[in-house]
Amino acid sequence: MLPNGAGPSEEIGNTMKKLTKTPVIAIAGATGLVGSEMLNVLEERKVPCSELRLLASKDSAGEVYKFQGQEVEVEVLGDESFEGVDVALFGTSAELSSMYVPIAAKAGAVCIDNSSFFRMNPDVPLVVPEVNFGSIKPDDKIIANPNCSTIQLVPVLKVIDDIAGLKHVVVSTYQSVSGAGKAALDELWGQTLAVFNQQQFEQEAFQHQIAFNCIPQIDVFLENGFTKEEFKIINESRKILGLPLLRITATAVRVPVFYSHAESVFIETERAFDLDVVVKKLSKAPGVSVRSGHDEYPMQFEATGTDDIHVGRIRRDESVEHGLSMWIVADNVRKGAALNAVQIAERLIGG
Ligand SMILES: NC(=O)c1ccc[n+]([C@@H]2O[C@H](COP(=O)([O-])OP(=O)(O)OC[C@H]3O[C@@H](n4cnc5c(N)ncnc54)[C@H](OP(=O)(O)O)[C@@H]3O)[C@@H](O)[C@H]2O)c1
Incomplete structure (x- = not known):
């Protein structure tokens, strides 16, 4: 078996033993499709949390989301965002994850990253909890969430x-199209309306027209x-x-x-x-x-x-x-990304 390969899913790594039962949780990319779904899933599943930090670009700073009865304001993702964070859930691009996951890990957070950046790194476990939760080792600070098409397979x-x-x-x-982020959803919607109305349309998120194709x-x-x-x-x-x-x-x-x-x-x-x-x-x-x-x-x-x-x-x-x-x-946004990441976090917290 490979170091990061399938192990019995009950064979739980003991990273979680170091985690408090009511962790400080941060979501980087909180306003995106995956980030906002991670927020929904944390709420629905009543994941214990002493503080939630929502991080995104400066365009979203100040937006307010409700979580467990509290209002949480979105902050700009930065080098200082992860001080005191126990679990950092990333719904950011590979580029942003490559920059901020190491910063969060260094600050002491266990990071669960949805981007592709760390997935094939031999030192990073790539985890679908039902299959290989046991591949997480006690000192792992970075855990990669697989691609959405892989998770369901x-x-x-x-x-x-x-x-x-x-x-x-x-x-x-x-x-x-949601697999390509929130801008791609808008593109399918906009193109569909434009085709019906016989209007010109933008084409940015995909290589070709996606409406009716x-x-x-x-x-x-x-x-x-x-x-x-x-x-x-x-x-x-x-x-x-x-x-x-x-x-x-x-x-x-x-x-x-x-x-x-x-x-x-x-x-x-x-x-x-x-x-x-x-x-x-x-x-x-x-x-x-x-x-x-x-x-x-x-x-x-x-x-x-x-x-x-x-x-x-x-x-x-x-x-x-x-x-x-x-x-x-x-x-794809739920089990293919957000739910899978939260399931990993839950087992780390709950163990
Ligand atoms: N969508 C899926 O089904 C899916 C499935 C598996 C994995 N993934 C992966 O998950 C990650 C997120 O995907 P997504 O679909 O959620 O993308 P998305 O909808 O485009 O969201 C991107 C997020 O990143 C934030 N962001 C962008 N630029 C930023 C900056 N300069 N500083 C701080 N935050 C910034 C955005 O904040 P603003 O709103 O402020 O711009 C937003 O919260 C990607 O790596 C993707 O490959 C996605």
């Missing part, structure tokens, strides 16, 4: 790996013709599952949907499996919800706002000796 892959061993995985994603490019291209997003799914899945040689490939597509990502997943296993056992074990997996009927399946509009990873269209695929195909849907 690996808990399912872990179940199949335990049943029959993963031999080959092929993923095609149908990713919503699917774009088979997310993030920049690598030299091998894959996109960076596709290699995030490949490399992060290998790291989280502790399977560095896993044969896995991905095609990532942006679709004109506001929230939630869907994935069509083909899995070839090493060993024979009983389809009923696959459905039963997936149904029992924490955070996974299964639709087992042939004619019922999860969809993006109804997964939005929910916590679970929804799986449907589970079927034996006879194109190979031991094959399985399925459809996986989850709210």
Whole structure:
């Protein structure tokens, strides 16, 4: 097993033993899609907190949010923002995280970062709590939250790996625009209205028109013709599952949907499996919800706002000796980012 690979999820690192039960929590990027959802999730789940600090750019300074009955004013993110903070949740760009996560860690905070910056750093655990919470070591100050498309994939892959061993995985994603941040939501909305009204429109967040269109490019291209997003799914899945040689490939597509990502997943296993056992074990997996009927399946509009990873269209695929195909849907801002980060924080605080 790799140092940061899958460990039993019950095998809890003891970082949390050093954390107070009522920590000071900071959210950097608090006004963004992920940051504001982390605030919602902390509130909904009644995460104990003695003080909350909301940090964003100077454009948002002074905005007021309600949290646990108190009004909290947004402050400008700066070098001094993390003094006295126990847990720092980051919903900032890779560039900002690269600058401020080390500052927060040095100030003593345990940092949970949603950006891609630290994910493949061998010294940083990349964590989906249901799969590899045990990969967090006692002295870890930086924990990376995986890419949204990876988070909804690996808990399912872990179940199949335990049943029959993963031999080959092929993923095609149908990713919503919210995965690209709040400006991208405005772009889909604005373009949709403009197309209806036969007006000119802006095109900034994506490489092409996104209204009424699917774009088979997310993030920049690598030299091998894959996109960076596709290699995030490949490399992060290998790291989280502790399977560095896993044969896995991905095609990532942006679709004109506001929230939630869907994935069509083909899995070839090493060993024979009983389809009923696959459905039963997936149904029992924490955070996974299964639709087992042939004619019922999860969809993006109804997964939005929910916590679970929804799986449907589970079927034996006879194109190979031991094959399985399925459809996986989850709210990318929630389980794909904010909820996953807060679940890590909760277990660190609660342990
Ligand atoms: N959206 C998703 O589904 C998703 C999923 C997984 C991971 N992620 C990752 O999570 C991170 C945040 O994504 P997002 O979608 O929430 O982006 P977003 O909606 O664009 O929010 C960005 C946040 O960063 C703040 N910010 C921007 N410039 C700043 C500056 N100079 N100083 C301080 N704060 C600044 C913004 O504050 P202002 O409002 O003041 O500008 C805002 O709070 C990214 O690294 C992204 O890749 C996103």
